[in-house]
Amino acid sequence: MSTPWISSATRLHRDQRGVISILSVFAVLMLTAVLGMVMNVGRQIDGKIRLQNAADAAAYSGGVMVARALNVLAFSNHLLSEVMALTALMREGRDQQSDKYVPQILSAWETAGRIFQKSPFPKFQRLGRAILQQAPLEQELADAFSAWAKATSELILPTLELILEQEMIPEFERAVVRAYPDMAQQAALEAALANGRPDHGRGDLCGVVWRTGGNVTPVGGAGEAFRGTIPAIDPSDPSHADRQSEARNQRDRLASQYVARWNNEVLQFFDRRARMCQYAVLWRNFVDGQRFPPCGQLKQVLADYDHNLPHLIRTPRRDIPDGAINQHLDDEFTWVGVAYWNKLPDFAPRIFFNPMPASSVAFAQVRVFVPHRRLVWRHYVPGSEEFGGMPGHFPPLPPPGSGDTPPPPSTASESWDVGRQPGVSERWDLLNQHWVAQLVPATNAWIPLILQQPPQVPGVNAQQYQLPQVALPMDQILRINTH
Known part of the structure; x- marks a missing residue:
């Protein structure tokens, strides 16, 4: 006869009610742990991707602003020269030195026309009548052009001379060199901040653009006094007096x-239809002074406003040794963008703990340069010295897989050729308005030092970031982060 407790144990062993509930509890706990791990890893990966995107955006935004500054300086240099050219034209329109010679020239033609009319040859008689008909028309055209030039000069010349007298264009260029580094830094901050939303409790994502080449300081701010971010110089500065002759020649x-x-x-009608009066020749001589230097309006304008000098590229190519070009590019035309973000709060700190106390940091590198001319199809017509086609239109290269064959020529004598896009400069100077920025592999030797510097830029509390201790050479950093 069994005892009561044995009977109870036997019934409990045979009773399967509630078994699923116990298994479900363990399964839910395990799935919760897995879900927490997945969410925690996902948040870390998402943060890493967004941090790197912020570094890329900060570097690229800063580089674009630097490239834009160089293009603005190049445009301003062209504008300065064109304002001087227009001033010379307007001064001739005001002085009208060409007008006093036109009546004498046309009078001589009329005398010749009357002589031709008396010729016994019909051909010369017709020529004489044509000269006598053309002379008053050309005088009327010269008078109308002079009146237009004088009226235009009265309206425009005071403004042009005021621009040159007050050196507005060089002063604008100085303002560009001062302002654009701060604008580049602000653009980097805004680009990084946009990648940090939502922040998941990490605070604002900060992006900073750093200089390289021995001046490891953030772009803009007080560091500009040591060596400016924009690789340009003002030749009117006494410290660059040795470049003034180069600026004047340019x-x-x-x-x-x-x-x-x-x-x-402005003289195209005289060049085509009114050559007897020689007005176009006289005007050109008095304006540019190529034949009469003492009378050249342009020469006088250049002398009157000699202090209006264009900005120049900081280091000309002739001063760079052949073996130091890459180092020069790294020092003068390369910047490093760094993104800083506070440590991501742990999703379940007692279960998933991140032992790294430092803030997260990512970096990227940008370079500003003048690109090579693009490859385009060029249409060649025999008898022409240049490859041409429609003005301003360059046939595109065929898409991949189409055989990479040029369009068939319209005639047997015509042909197509692949060459560099014509009319585009590749010179690295401040007359070229094709400066661009591009992200490049982050291999600059100053990156280890940059990563140890706090982001000391206006509007950012550098104390909130705990920087990682990166006491590694660049080759080892590249093994960790190959961006």
């Missing part, structure tokens, strides 16, 4: 080119 050469263009534009 300005004068470009102003002469603009004078020639404006002359060709």
Whole structure:
């Protein structure tokens, strides 16, 4: 006969009610742990991706602002030369030195026309009548052009001379060099901040653009006094007096080119239909002074406003040894963007604990440069010295997989050729308006030192970030982060 407790144990052993509940409790606990681990790892990965995106965005935004500053300086240099060219044209419109010679020239033509009319040859008689008909028309055209030039000069010349007298364009260029580094830093901050939303309790994501080349300080701020971010110099500064001659030659050469263009534009009717009066020749001589230097309006303008000098690239190519070009690019045209973000709070600190106390840091590198000309199809027509086609239009390269064959020529004598895009400069100077920025592999030798510096920029509390101790050379950093 069994005892009561044995009977109870036997019934409990045979009773299967509630077994699923116990298993469910353990399964839920295990799934909860797995879910917590997945969420924690996902948050860490998401934070890492967003942090690197912020570093890329900060570096690229800062680089774009630097490239834009160089393009603005190049545009301003062109503008300075063109204002001087227009001032020379407007001064000639005011002085009208060409007008007093036109009646004498046309009078001589009329005398010749009357002589031709008396010729016994019919051909010369017709020529004489044509000359006598053309002379008053050209005088009327010259008078109308002079009236237009004088009226235009009265409106425009005071403004042009005021711009040159007060050195507005060089002063604008100085303001660009001062302002754009701070604008680049602000653009980097805004770009990084946009990648830090939502912050998941980490605070604001901070992005900073750093200089390289021995001046390891954030772009903008007090560091500009040591070596400016924008690789340009003001030749009117006494410290760069040795570059003034170069600046003058560049300005004068470009102003002469603009004078020639404006002359060709405003005198095209004289060049084509009114050559007897020689008005176009006289005007050009008095404006640019190529044949009469003492009378050249452009030469006088350049002398009157000689202190208007264009900015120049900081280090010309002739001063860079062939073996130091890469180092020069790293020092002058390369910047490093760094993103800082506080440590991500642990999802379940008692279960998933992050032992790293430091803030998260990511970096990227940007370079500003003048790109090579693109490859384009060029249409060649026999008898032409240049490859051409439609003005301003360059046929695109065929898409991949299409055989990479050029379009068929329209005639047997025509052909297509692949070459560099014409009319685009590749010179690294401040006359080129094609500066661009591009992210490049982060290999700059100053990155280890940059990563140890707190982000000392306006509007950022550098004390909130606990920087990691990265006492590693660059080659070992690249083994950890190959960005």
